[in-house]
Amino acid sequence: MRTTEIAIIGGGPAGLRAAISAASMGAKVTIIERNENLGGQLVKQTHMFFGSQKQYASTRGIDIAEILLKDLDKYKDRIEIMTNATVLSIFEDGVISIEQDDKYLKIKPQSVIVTTGASEKFLAFPNNDLPGIYGAGAVQTLMNVHGVAPGRSVVMVGAGNIGLIVSYQLMQAGIEVKAILDASPRIGGYLVHASKIRRMGIPILTSHTVKYAHGTDKLQKVTICQLDEKFQQIPGTERDIETDVLCISVGLSPLTELLWQAGCNMKYIPELGGHVPVRDKDLQTSIKGVYVAGDVAGVEEASSAMVEGRLAGLCAAKALGHATADFEELHNDCIEQLNSLRSGHVGEKIRKGLEQVAM
Amino acid sequence: MNKTASVVIIGGGISGASIAYNLAKKGVKDIIVVEKKFLTSGSTGRCGAGIRMQWGTEMNCRLSKFSTEFYETANEVLEYEGDIEFKQGGYLIVAATEKEDEQFKKNVALQNSLGIPTVYLTPKEAKKIIPHMDETKIISATFCQKDGHLNPFHTTQAFANAAERLGVKFMKYTEVTGIKVENGKVVGVQTDKGFISTPVVVNAAGGYSKQIGEMAGVDIPVYAERHQILVTEPVNQMQDPMYMGFALNVYIQQTPHGSFIMGRSGENEPRDLRITSSWDFTEKMAKDACTLLPMLKDLRVVRQWAGLYTMSPDRQPIYSKAGNVEGFYMSTGFSGHGFMLGPVTGVVMSEMILGEKPSLPIEKLGLDRFEKGELLFEPSVV
Amino acid sequence: MRIKEHPILSFSKGRKVQFTFDGKAYEGYEGEPIAAALHAAGVMVLGHSHDKQRPRGFYCAIGNCSSCLMVVNNEPNVRTCTEPLKEGMVVETQKGKGDLR
Amino acid sequence: MLEKTGVATEQDLARVTPSKERRAKGPVAVIECFQRIPCNPCQTACKTGAIKEFKDINDTPEIDHDACTGCGLCVSSCPGLSIVVVDETYSEEEALVKIPYEFLPLPEAGSFVTGLDREGKPVCRAKVVKVLNTKSMDRTPVVSLAVPKDMSMTVRFIKLNDYFSDNTIVCRCEELTMGELRELIRKGYNTVDEIKRISRAGMGPCQGRTCRQLIMQEIAAATGTKMADLTVSTYRPPVKPVKLGTIAGGEHGE
Incomplete structure (x- = not known):
């Protein structure tokens, strides 16, 4: 041996x-x-x-x-x-x-x-297995290693460092980031990373989560909603964002x-x-x-x-x-x-x- | 918290669940099954879960025939809400040596005489049943369509659910730490969750049954031996029967779910309670599978694991009461075949405990056979 | 879609190769993962789950999950998110759990 | 109020709700029809005479709950879709609510949906027990829903999208849903190992990488156990699925 x-x-x-x-x-x-x-x-x-x-x-x-x-x-x-x-x-x-x-x-x-x-950790929500819903690491590999865009626009879940950094990298690769959500009431990643993102006009929605993904064959839109201080969804705060990529970065x-x-x-x-x-x-x-x-x-x-x-x-x-x-x-x-x-x-x-x- | 029971069964595997069900069905109240972890967490949940009637001794043929026939209608009889997934795809047992071929001819005659529909096949005929086998590796084969495979978790659960409906209590995550014997009689079981007073204890503890016997001062001539097994990714159905060889030391089957389960006996497996993994098994198993069923070379192994065989000196079960301790019963020593004998185990043990006439002549399977030297050696085992 | 220009990165690509996906001709770069080549060509649905028939795309991109299993050159259950693309590969959607051929 | 919102008020409902005692006895029809209109098919459909004969076709139906057997024939006969059957004896914790449902796709028996209240607000998770769609129902299928017992007088419609995420896939390889997982936990399978053995979640090609953590979270949430106190399932070789042929052709022995 x-x-x-x-x-x-x-x-x-x-x-x-x-x-x-x-x-x-x-x-x-x-x-x-x-x-x-x-x-x-x-x-x-x-x-x-x-x-x-x-x-x-x-x-x-x-x-x-x-x-x-x-x-x-x-x-x-x-x-x-x-x-x-x-x-x-x-x-x-x-x-x-x-x-x-x-x-x-x-x-x-x-x-x-x-x-x-x-x-990467995973997140459970209805339709979370639709094509177009990727781990942040996967998106990074696809675009930064293989030079392939994951899609046209992205909603990012997770405002920790990885979520913030990958959002920035997506913008660098010419892909629109529509919003960054984070369940926590505070941004988890470094604030300088966050400022970088905010400067470009991307909203960071704290106390928000993805509630539902929609699409028949692949992702078409996501429903997001607000969370209260106990991380419970607040009824009536739902809204839809059209996107073909949802990127999960929850740790x-x-x-x-x-x-x-x-x-x-x-x-x-x-x-x-x-x-x-x-x-x-x-x-x-x-x-x-x-x-x-x-x-x-x-x-x-x-x-x-x-x-x-x-x-x-x-x-x-x-x-x-x-x-x-x-x-x-x-x-x-x-x-x-x-x-x-x-x-x-x-x-x-x-x-x-x-x-x-x-x- | 202290409790009282009429019967305490130690072990929540197929044997314990089946014995509990059969006793409760006969009207016994206040039965408690004590399980160290969860149901099937021991050997039952780790086994290959095949069932066959092709044996070399009359005893094993009869025991397994009884069980097979029970499993055919078990979903209905036990009123199980799930599915025990009984697939009767048959066992193709291959002979690789002349000696084995001779033995198989005798086996088929014996099995047929007992109503087991086994046929003797040439390699060419065998290949028709499993087209992806390399038939040049074998001399002959025997095939019984009624043999098959079950899902061990659902099967045990089916017995346990039926038992629970009849009032049996299952104490999970409860470890037996001692058995109290007074004046040669069982009086109770000590657990880490309290003492249970009972006049009857049934040792169905699988790999741990020797230790449980010692707690009552009963010497049971069994030892636990590690056996390893692996499972692959699922693929679409391609192999109905179990492929098994004794000289070849191998069994390979495809479950209804699509994954292949395969195992073999190791030459130097530890004889203690270890269930770790060895590379020696992985390699020999992969080699055997690729040699005997070459098409499987592209199949990916997802997981290997190990469980315990409770070996008896003649590789046949021990259904017995203790000679020296009244109220202490045991159902052990299955030597790797406890799962398939689950149904018959429950019936004969419940009859023994209640003093009824046995449905099968199991008196030869008592503990005293080892003292008398009346062993019933089984030739056909992996 | 391929990223044409990038402020930080330059992508060194292998040579262009041809492959087929469910009988149709596609082009990609040698050595990149099959799923990346398909993705670049706009193919996001790599198959359907065997029981509930849910559409499946790639997910982890590092061979951990089971989302991207396809039949490649007759071999089932190939993780296309990591399997390198080669000239002339025959890539197919997997039916069910895949057949050993 | 009903006129303004289209939602029955508590006073409205008090008039038509079967007594608690009656509901505890078995299935019974609840007719939530409050406006005088010329309509009586419910009465025609009723074979037991529980729905009393109308003096005027504009009468609102009057039902003798004690005479009602809960057969449900009136449910799909009501043009206003205002009748449901409620059975609070369905199981210890659940009640059965039979509702008319005239939409496509129809829910599948065994699936989980979102139970909606009279305002269309999601209120609970509901399991579709049966979908009855015979010729005589004339395209008004009746969907039987198992809902938490205290929701029997609340759930009146469903949304096939499961807001309570029971249809969410937990294990990709074996396609175990959150609903199935919760059901298993409810049955007492509350360790990862037990869930794995009974459902195969974690035994697939991903070797538990996608589902293990989700299952642990759900067990922790459902049983009120800390993640740190959960028993972990064993890890076994190999880390990555590897072909038998690759192992067979490799370096062997000591």
Whole structure:
């Protein structure tokens, strides 16, 4: 059977950063990525990132992916990259099975860093399965990766960061955004993103939700309505908006299937998006040798995912005996960066969530 | 909260539900079924859910014939509002060795003598029944159209609903922690939700029945063994019967829903209560399926899972009362065939508990057969 | 509809290839997902659900959900939101749960 | 008021509503006809004599609720569509309301629709139990609706669009609707695993990715349980559907 020291499942921002740091310590690493290209969701992000310089602030996501790939290249003798490769299972004995280009293979790593990210949450309303109703991530992929417009006009559900950003990207691609709805009475995403949208004349309707989708073969219009403070629909506030695309962006939930399979101790933490693994300060889960980083450990920004990846990479390598003199320094730097990214008002929710999963 | 019952049945699988239904139908009041999780959460809900009358011992033939005939009208008899999805697409059992071929000839004669309409087929004839099989992999086959497949969840639910209408209480999410025996007699069952006073306890706990026996001080010579199984995406109907081979160690069937369910026995499966997944199973199963039914190579696996077989020394059920503890009964050791025997289990166990004359000669299936060395070895099992 | 110009992105496309969808000829770019090529050609309905016959378009675009299953080159249950387009592909609407051929 | 709005007032209704005791006994016709017009087919249709003979064809119908068997023959005979049959003995929690419905498409038996009150306001979810459309009904089919018991004197029409979203698809692969899911939860299947086993939701090609979270939300809402306290169904290999042939042709063994 194939072996490696550290298998990294997922080649997004967290996974790439984990690979770079583990390899820089001297570990032999295998990145397993289900897509054709590395970079994960970064390849769809046309906007500039927040954070500080250490997390590539003010650089566009698509360009951060390029930077990470260049860093990766420095350690190419120690990093094996598998693309088009989906991890199917982590078995009872730690063996990982993989499908790559219609081939089935297995690998037995000494440690594994799971950086599988998150998937979009769904929303239930009548006719929610009509063609024309898409996840925000799907719309992003379609237009930013494949250059295909999802339709003529869009109503966005969700005024969190993703909803706001994808709305902006839709306008960039020449597609009309008719309105952004959010069930909550307050805009969830960063207000600068919101201002950007408002400036273009797109209404953001807080305390609103989609009540009904209409269409025979595909979406033709949606009925929206207002919500009261208990999130109950207020009768008589319904109105119709004609649109051929409804985009759903109501949050992400960590993609934790593999962690469950591996037997990790999981906890339901709404602040972090759903079930997440309990972990120690080195990002090791309750199963020895299984580390996590990025959205799979709790939904946050790509900036913190990258720092977490770096931290997990360092610790996993150290645990396998690859110690460098500056380990403590690097370790502390990661912790400090994470603390600063999570400080302040916006990070409050994350901090509250993380307190509950610390081991 | 403390309770009193006339009978406590431990285990909410097909056996427990069927025994409860049959006892209640005979007029027994105050029956409680205690289930650690939810109905079918154990082996019943994890099984392949096939039913066949093609066996190598008279006992198994008769037990399964009784059950098959019951299942034919179970929706109506149990007045179930859903559908137990009984599909009688038959079992095509293939022989891959000369020895197996010889055994099959004997089996067919035995089965026919008991009124089971099995036929013996050449590979060519078998291929007519499952056109996508590679007939060069087999020597002969036997086929019984009356064999089939059911939905285990709905089937158990059908028994349970009927039992509930007759007054049976099901305590879900209730774990048995002890069985109280005084002066050689059962007096009650301790659970995490309180004590239940009862003079009769029925052990229908499947993989956990050895542990339940120990709680009453009864030694049952069974062990739990992990068996694995997988299911594919659904496709339009293409295979009516179950494809099964003993030497080939495989069973593959298409459910009415369209998905294929297939399983095999592992060489080194753990003999404890573990139900984790192994890659060894996935690979061997996929290989077997593609070799024997080559067309399935494009079928996608959606999920693999595992459940427990409760193995008895001769791979036949144990329908028995305990020799040393009065009021303690057991229905266990089905060795992978407990689901299909559900209907007969309920009938014979209720008769045993009520001291009635058994409908079938099950006295040979008692616990004492192991002490006496009177084992009834079943040759035809996966 | 294809996005012709974009302020941030430039789309590097594979070569143009021909394929058929339910017998009709279509054009797309090699390597892009089949569903993207169909979408670009205005085809939003990729099939109908097997029981309630509800129209289905693609939904997640990353091979997670089951919305985009189609028959491709005789193979049923292909996730067209991720399956790369190739020259001469025969793409068909799936009837029911699909037939193994 | 009725003249202005077309909606019967409480006083109007008080005159025609069968007593609580009568309603508790079984099906009974409710004739909401308040204006004197020349019309009597209801009386002609009535085979039990419960609808008393009209002295003047302009009389508003008078019905002896105790003599009425709730047969419903009058329902589709009323040109004004003002008669319904109410059966509060239908089940422990539900009443049956039979209404005339002259629209296409007809609702399907077994489906869920929105129950509307006399002002056309959605008031509850209703299950279509039966759609009767015989030749003698002459294109006025009668739809039997199961509604919450306290809605028996409120629901008078339906909208096929289900505002209460019971027709909403929860599981795409197996096409489980919200209504079916709620029904299962009501029957006591209140863990994801039980729902999965009895309905197959989550066993399809998407492996539960679209439905698992929605099912958990609905269980939490319906049972008043916190999401964190719900039992999670087990996760099993493989993460992505993979062909048997791919596995069979792969790297095997240790």
